Amino acid sequence: MSVIAELRKTVAALHAELTRYQLVAWTSGNVSARVPGQELMVIKPSGVSYDDLAAENMIVCDLDGVVVEGDLSPSSDTAAHAYVYRAMPEVGGVVHTHSTYATAWAARGEAIACHLTAQADEFGGEIPIGPFALIGGDDIGKGIVETLTGHRSPAVLMRNHGVFTIGKDARAAVKAAVMCEDVARTAHLARVLGQPLPMAQADVDSLYDRYQNVYGQAGR
Amino acid sequence: MSVIAELRKTVAALHAELTRYQLVAWTSGNVSARVPGQELMVIKPSGVSYDDLAAENMIVCDLDGVVVEGDLSPSSDTAAHAYVYRAMPEVGGVVHTHSTYATAWAARGEAIACHLTAQADEFGGEIPIGPFALIGGDDIGKGIVETLTGHRSPAVLMRNHGVFTIGKDARAAVKAAVMCEDVARTAHLARVLGQPLPMAQADVDSLYDRYQNVYGQAGR
Amino acid sequence: MSVIAELRKTVAALHAELTRYQLVAWTSGNVSARVPGQELMVIKPSGVSYDDLAAENMIVCDLDGVVVEGDLSPSSDTAAHAYVYRAMPEVGGVVHTHSTYATAWAARGEAIACHLTAQADEFGGEIPIGPFALIGGDDIGKGIVETLTGHRSPAVLMRNHGVFTIGKDARAAVKAAVMCEDVARTAHLARVLGQPLPMAQADVDSLYDRYQNVYGQAGR
Amino acid sequence: MSVIAELRKTVAALHAELTRYQLVAWTSGNVSARVPGQELMVIKPSGVSYDDLAAENMIVCDLDGVVVEGDLSPSSDTAAHAYVYRAMPEVGGVVHTHSTYATAWAARGEAIACHLTAQADEFGGEIPIGPFALIGGDDIGKGIVETLTGHRSPAVLMRNHGVFTIGKDARAAVKAAVMCEDVARTAHLARVLGQPLPMAQADVDSLYDRYQNVYGQAGR
Numbered sequence: 001m002s003v004i005a006e007l008r009k010t011v012a013a014l015h016a017e018l019t020r021y022q023l024v025a026w027t028s029g030n031v032s033a034r035v036p037g038q039e040l041m042v043i044k045p046s047g048v049s050y051d052d053l054a055a056e057n058m059i060v061c062d063l064d065g066v067v068v069e070g071d072l073s074p075s076s077d078t079a080a081h082a083y084v085y086r087a088m089p090e091v092g093g094v095v096h097t098h099s100t101y102a103t104a105w106a107a108r109g110e111a112i113a114c115h116l117t118a119q120a121d122e123f124g125g126e127i128p129i130g131p132f133a134l135i136g137g138d139d140i141g142k143g144i145v146e147t148l149t150g151h152r153s154p155a156v157l158m159r160n161h162g163v164f165t166i167g168k169d170a171r172a173a174v175k176a177a178v179m180c181e182d183v184a185r186t187a188h189l190a191r192v193l194g195q196p197l198p199m200a201q202a203d204v205d206s207l208y209d210r211y212q213n214v215y216g217q218a219g220r
Numbered sequence: 221m222s223v224i225a226e227l228r229k230t231v232a233a234l235h236a237e238l239t240r241y242q243l244v245a246w247t248s249g250n251v252s253a254r255v256p257g258q259e260l261m262v263i264k265p266s267g268v269s270y271d272d273l274a275a276e277n278m279i280v281c282d283l284d285g286v287v288v289e290g291d292l293s294p295s296s297d298t299a300a301h302a303y304v305y306r307a308m309p310e311v312g313g314v315v316h317t318h319s320t321y322a323t324a325w326a327a328r329g330e331a332i333a334c335h336l337t338a339q340a341d342e343f344g345g346e347i348p349i350g351p352f353a354l355i356g357g358d359d360i361g362k363g364i365v366e367t368l369t370g371h372r373s374p375a376v377l378m379r380n381h382g383v384f385t386i387g388k389d390a391r392a393a394v395k396a397a398v399m400c401e402d403v404a405r406t407a408h409l410a411r412v413l414g415q416p417l418p419m420a421q422a423d424v425d426s427l428y429d430r431y432q433n434v435y436g437q438a439g440r
Numbered sequence: 441m442s443v444i445a446e447l448r449k450t451v452a453a454l455h456a457e458l459t460r461y462q463l464v465a466w467t468s469g470n471v472s473a474r475v476p477g478q479e480l481m482v483i484k485p486s487g488v489s490y491d492d493l494a495a496e497n498m499i500v501c502d503l504d505g506v507v508v509e510g511d512l513s514p515s516s517d518t519a520a521h522a523y524v525y526r527a528m529p530e531v532g533g534v535v536h537t538h539s540t541y542a543t544a545w546a547a548r549g550e551a552i553a554c555h556l557t558a559q560a561d562e563f564g565g566e567i568p569i570g571p572f573a574l575i576g577g578d579d580i581g582k583g584i585v586e587t588l589t590g591h592r593s594p595a596v597l598m599r600n601h602g603v604f605t606i607g608k609d610a611r612a613a614v615k616a617a618v619m620c621e622d623v624a625r626t627a628h629l630a631r632v633l634g635q636p637l638p639m640a641q642a643d644v645d646s647l648y649d650r651y652q653n654v655y656g657q658a659g660r
Numbered sequence: 661m662s663v664i665a666e667l668r669k670t671v672a673a674l675h676a677e678l679t680r681y682q683l684v685a686w687t688s689g690n691v692s693a694r695v696p697g698q699e700l701m702v703i704k705p706s707g708v709s710y711d712d713l714a715a716e717n718m719i720v721c722d723l724d725g726v727v728v729e730g731d732l733s734p735s736s737d738t739a740a741h742a743y744v745y746r747a748m749p750e751v752g753g754v755v756h757t758h759s760t761y762a763t764a765w766a767a768r769g770e771a772i773a774c775h776l777t778a779q780a781d782e783f784g785g786e787i788p789i790g791p792f793a794l795i796g797g798d799d800i801g802k803g804i805v806e807t808l809t810g811h812r813s814p815a816v817l818m819r820n821h822g823v824f825t826i827g828k829d830a831r832a833a834v835k836a837a838v839m840c841e842d843v844a845r846t847a848h849l850a851r852v853l854g855q856p857l858p859m860a861q862a863d864v865d866s867l868y869d870r871y872q873n874v875y876g877q878a879g880r
Contacts, residue, residue, distance in 0.1 A: 021685065025241065025402040026395055028338060047437055072437050098338050100402070104409035107335050107416035115767050117795070117821045118688060118758050132419070134426060135337070136434075160419050161337045175686055182685040182760070189764035191413055193851055196767035199792070199820050206794060214796075217707055217732050245461065245622040246615055248558060267657055292657050318558050320622070324629035327555050327636035352639070354646060355557070356654075380639050381557045411633055465681065465842040466835050467876075468778060487876025512877050538778050540842070544849035547775050547856035572859070574866060575777070576874075600859055601777045631853055 004069075007033045007042045007170075008055040014174045018097060019050050021178050029097035029177075030075040033170035034085050036092065039063045041085055045072035076135060083141020084166060088149070093170030095177040098162035101184035102127075106157035112187050115196035119187075120204040121211035122179045124152030132159040140164075152208060155180040224289075227253045227262045227390075228275040234394045238317060239270050241398050249317035249397075250295040253390035254305050256312065259283045261305055265292035296355060303361020304386060308369070313390030315397040318382035321404035322347075326377035332407050335416035339407075340424040341431035342399045344372030352379040360384075372428060375400040444509075447473045447482045447610075448495040454614045458537060459490050461618050469537035469617075470515040473610035474525050476532065479503045481525055485512035516575060523581020524606060528589070533610030535617040538602035541624035542567075546597035552627050555636035559627075560644040561651035562619045564592030572599040580604075592648060595620040664729075667693045667702045667830075668715040674834045678757060679710050681838050689757035689837075690735040693830035694745050696752065699723045701745055705732035736795060743801020744826060748809070753830030755837040758822035761844035762787075766817035772847050775856035779847075780864040781871035782839045784812030792819040800824075812868060815840040 001009075014031045018024045027050070032043035042058050059070035065082040067074055075081070081094045105112055105127075112127040114120055119127070130147040133139035144164045147156045154176040155165045163180055167173035190196040221229075234251045238244045247270070252263035262278050279290035285302040287294060295301070301314045325332055325347075332347040334340055339347070350367040353359035364384045367376045374396040375385045383400055387393035410416040441449075454471045458464045467490070472483035482498050499510035505522040507514060515521070521534045545552055545567075552567040554560055559567070570587040573579035584604045587596045594616040595605045603620055607613035630636040661669075674691045678684045687710070692703035702718050719730035725742040727734055735741070741754045765772055765787075772787040774780055779787070790807040793799035804824045807816045814836040815825045823840055827833035850856040 026398050028399075028402075045437070076434070098336075098402070098406070100406050101409060103336065103338075103406045104413075107406065107410035108414050109417045110414070115820055116758075116763065118763075132417075132423075134423060136430060160335055160417055178686050179688075182688075182758070186758070186760050186763045186767065188409060188413065189761060189848060190767035193764075193848065194768050194770070197769045197792075197820055203792070203794060210796060214736070217705070246618050248619075248622075265657070296654070318556075318622070318626070320626050321629060323556065323558075323626045324633075327626065327630035328634050329637045330634070352637075352643075354643060356650060380555055380637055408629060408633065466838050468839075468842075485877070516874070516876075538776075538842070538846070540846050541849060543776065543778075543846045544853075547846065547850035548854050549857045550854070572857075572863070574863060576870060600775055600857055628849060628853065 004035055004040070004042065004060060005055065007035060008058040008060075011042045011044070011058050011170055012053045012055050014170055015044065015050050015053050017174050017178060018095075021181065023097040023099040023177060023181055024050070025098070029095070029099075030077055030081075031170055031174060032075075032081045032094050034092045035060070040068060041081060043078055043081055044075045045070065046074060046076050048072065077140070079136070079138060080140040080144065080164065083138050084144055084164075087141070087145040088166065090168070091166045093167045093173035095165045095170070095173040096162065097177050097181070099177065099181035099184070101188050102155075102157055102163045102180050103161070104188065105184055106162060107160055109159045111157070112184055114204055115190065115199055116183060116186060117207055118179065119183045120199065120207035122176065123155060123183070124208035125204055127153050127155050127157060127180060127183065130156040130158040130164075132161070224255055224260070224262065224280060225275065227255060228278040228280075231262045231264070231390055232273045232275050232278050234390050235264065235270050235273050237394050237398060238315075241401065243317040243319040243397060243401055244270070245318070249315070249319075250297055250301075251390055251394060252295075252298075252301040252314050254312045255280075260288060261301060263298055263301055264295045265290065266294060266296050268292065297360070299356070299358060300360040300364065300384065303358050304364055304384075307361070307365040308386065310388070311386045313387045313393035315385045315390070315393040316382065317397050317401070319397065319401035319404070321408050322375075322377055322383045322401050323381070324408065325404055326382060327380055329379045331377070332404055334424055335410065335419055336403060336406060337427055338399065339403045340419065340427035342396065343375060343403070344428035344432075345424055347373050347375050347377060347400060347403065350376040350378045350384075352381070444475055444480070444482065444500060445495070447475060448498040448500075451482045451484070451498050451610055452493045452495050454610055455484065455490050455493050457614050457618060458535075461621065463537040463539040463617060463621055464490070465538070469535070469539075470517055470521075471610055471614060472515075472521045472534050474532045475500075480508060481521060483518055483521055484515045485510065486514060486516050488512065517580070519576070519578060520580040520584060520604065523578050524584055524604075527581070527585040528606065530608070531606045533607045533613035535605045535610070535613040536602065537617050537621070539617065539621035539624070541628050542595075542597055542603045542621050543601070544628065545624055546602060547600055549599045551597070552624055554644055555630065555639055556623060556626060557647055558619065559623045560639065560647035562616065563595060563623070564648035565644055567593050567595050567597060567620060567623065570596040570598045570604075572601070664695055664700070664702065664720060665715070667695060668718040668720075671702045671704070671718050671830055672713045672715050674830055675704065675710050675713050677834050677838060678755075681841065683757040683759040683837060683841055684710070685758070689755070689759075690737055690741075691830055691834060692735075692741045692754050694752045695720070700728060701741060703738055703741055704735045705730065706734060706736050708732065737800070739796070739798060740800040740804060740824065743798050744804055744824075747801070747805040748826065750828070751826045753827045753833035755825045755830070755833040756822065757837050757841070759837065759841035759844070761848050762815075762817055762823045762840050763821070764848065765844055766822060767820055769819045771817070772844055774864055775850065775859055776843060776846060777867055778839065779843045780859065780867035782836065783815060783843070784868035785864055787813050787815050787817060787840060787843065790816040790818045790824075792821070
């Protein structure tokens with residue numbers, strides 16, 4: 001199978017994680033993957049139900065968001081994904097959701113401070129807030145890139161909007177989206193009845209370092 | 221297949237979206253569709269479990285709610301659906317639920333102000349409150365029509381009751397019901413820990429305009 | 441099939457509604473049915489997983505809770521079910537759960553006031569609080585019967601414990617358990633951000649009367 | 661089947677309870693079992709999806725956490741599980757999760773006081789808080805053992821981290837993890853709108869004693 005055929009399959013299949021973890025309603029979230037070594041990306045078609053996604057109806061675009069393969073229009077968030085791939089060469093996957101708890105933090109424009117080991121592991125500290133930006137041009141993409149450049153977190157909470165996550169590949173970006181909602185929910189609930197206890201910065205650093213370098217299976 | 225046979229199938233199947241998104245408990249929500257070009261509608265039978273719905277047991281009524289085809293009684297909300305079809309010729313589908321978060325706003329008689337891009341997209345601003353009205357006559361239908369006429373929102377929160385949504389067809393009304401609960405939940409959670417940040421009216425207008433005219437696949 | 445064989449099947453199957461609506465965790469809820477015209481009831485075995493329930497392992501007890509058919513011990517709540525059947529001849533089904541939101545009201549000893557049409561329909565007003573009572577004798581049964589006798593509500597919130605519901609048959613009691621949690625959840629959320637609007641007693645009465653006498657399919 | 665083969669199957673299968681009750685996100689929880697009569701344990705591999713778990717990819721370690729059988733790395737929490745087995749010979753199963761509500765209590769460092777009969781049954785009183793501890797050495801294990809030794813509760817809320825539970829076997833530890841989240845959720849909700857009513861210590865004691873000695877099927 002060609003690299004693009006493989007990525008079509010992977011990107012279609014990864015959307016099932018968005019529904020499994022209830023990060024999306026109707027057609028409100030999307031996954032993309034960079035095609036390594038080519039100026040191309042694979043992304044969800046716009047307004048198509050998750051049940052109907054398949055390798056065949058994924059869209060291949062160039063990194064300006066122009067469709068190269070596919071009969072349908074690409075996700076209305078294509079410009080944002082494309083901007084990220086152009087600006088951040090180390091990024092191989094991008095995910096966008098309006099997952100409930102994370103978006104509630106985004107609606108208040110409030111970053112999620114780090115009070116959980118799981119957040120330290122995956123995000124290395126706070127999950128930051130990005131600017132308010134309108135869809136349709138480069139503003140969302142710019143907001144994502146400016147917020148995440150030089151930041152440990154692979155997730156940004158775009159103000160009054162929702163979540164964008166990045167990763168070395170699409171699977172890593174999906175994982176970040178799942179963990180972002182999980183952490184946002186726990187942090188919300190902790191705050192409802194009081195204040196979470198602080199974690200020392202050295203402990204956050206140590207957890208982040210270990211998780212990025214030791215966790216999981218070597219070579220995966 | 222005749223138009224009515226097709227709509228029986230569509231309406232029966234769309235109830236699966238109400239259960240998938242947990243908008244209903246037991247038999248507490250219903251979907252209907254107008255039969256285009258005829259003074260008829262297709263609607264759920266009353267008090268029948270979602271698992272038991274099929275094209276065959278959907279009820280066909282005229283727009284006064286009188287049964288034309290079907291062995292069972294139609295939904296107890298038939299009068300409200302029928303009133304909407306009589307008063308709003310552009311409406312092709314109606315949905316009713318008591319979805320949890322939206323109904324909590326309805327219990328307080330509190331409209332959901334627009335602080336989310338997803339709400340601007342689908343609802344074009346706030347989701348309004350309709351009056352308290354008793355079931356069994358035209359009062360609920362009147363309350364829906366008076367609230368939604370001239371309003372961008374396809375959803376109304378009926379006081380102390382629940383949600384009614386409208387759409388160009390049944391699928392669009394179901395989508396509005398799904399998005400109404402999604403937005404109601406996020407708005408609730410945002411408010412629990414503070415105040416969501418305001419969105420400029422021009423931004424809300426711009427998002428609404430784009431979503432209604434650009435999003436999804438052309439001709440769908 | 442004999443009446444008892446039929447009820448074994450029905451009672452086993454109805455437990456799937458408890459899991460579907462997430463009213464139970466592990467083995468923490470149970471359904472029973474009176475055998476009409478006999479001094480017998482059919483009930484869940486104690487500590488058996490919902491996945492493993494089948495007509496064959498349901499327990500038949502007399503109305504003192506003594507096992508008549510079945511190799512396993514009956515539910516540890518058998519004494520409470522039996523007491524209800526002895527004291528309330530019109531009751532044909534009993535359900536017990538620790539469903540989350542309803543139990544949270546029970547933990548505070550706070551009745552759920554009626555601010556929703558769905559609550560007026562099914563419960564005819566508030567859902568009352570029953571006393572704290574220890575398991576193992578007649579105290580729980582007495583508390584249920586004393587609270588629900590002469591009350592419209594088929595559900596009682598036993599203090600610091602959970603929910604018991606009654607119905608003309610097991611299916612009706614399961615429905616009451618599902619609707620009790622649904623109403624408890626919506627009422628909780630409504631209260632978190634303010635006060636639900638009052639409903640006039642005459643409206644509550646009217647809704648209750650209509651729902652008990654008109655809703656659903658005649659003869660069902 | 662050998663004891664180890666049997667335990668590989670059991671431990672793999674029990675992870676399905678963690679996903680069924682939504683106690684875990686992505687790969688964030690794990691189950692282990694002691695191999696009776698041998699200085700060995702069976703545990704989940706690190707960073708492997710729950711869908712991909714099978715008897716064949718479970719890891720067998722000695723009680724210092726050194727892999728004895730298996731091609732993958734064991735769970736990154738292996739050291740904590742191993743410490744518990746070394747220090748508490750009566751423990752046959754250990755479970756770790758970051759289940760949402762329990763972890764919210766852990767983030768505040770707040771023990772869950774006992775206001776529910778279900779909590780008295782399973783936990784015999786409050787669910788305690790353990791210390792903050794970094795992963796990678798014996799600190800988490802020590803914190804678990806010091807908190808649970810001489811305590812009735814089979815669950816400990818590790819500060820800013822999550823839940824560890826113990827049991828006579830892996831199934832019992834999984835049950836404790838399920839009930840811990842259930843109780844944590846109900847207790848959270850009860851507190852959101854006020855204060856749960858106190859339970860007398862004698863009642864808590866009586867419920868705990870009965871549940872440990874009478875509930876379920878004899879010999880199970």
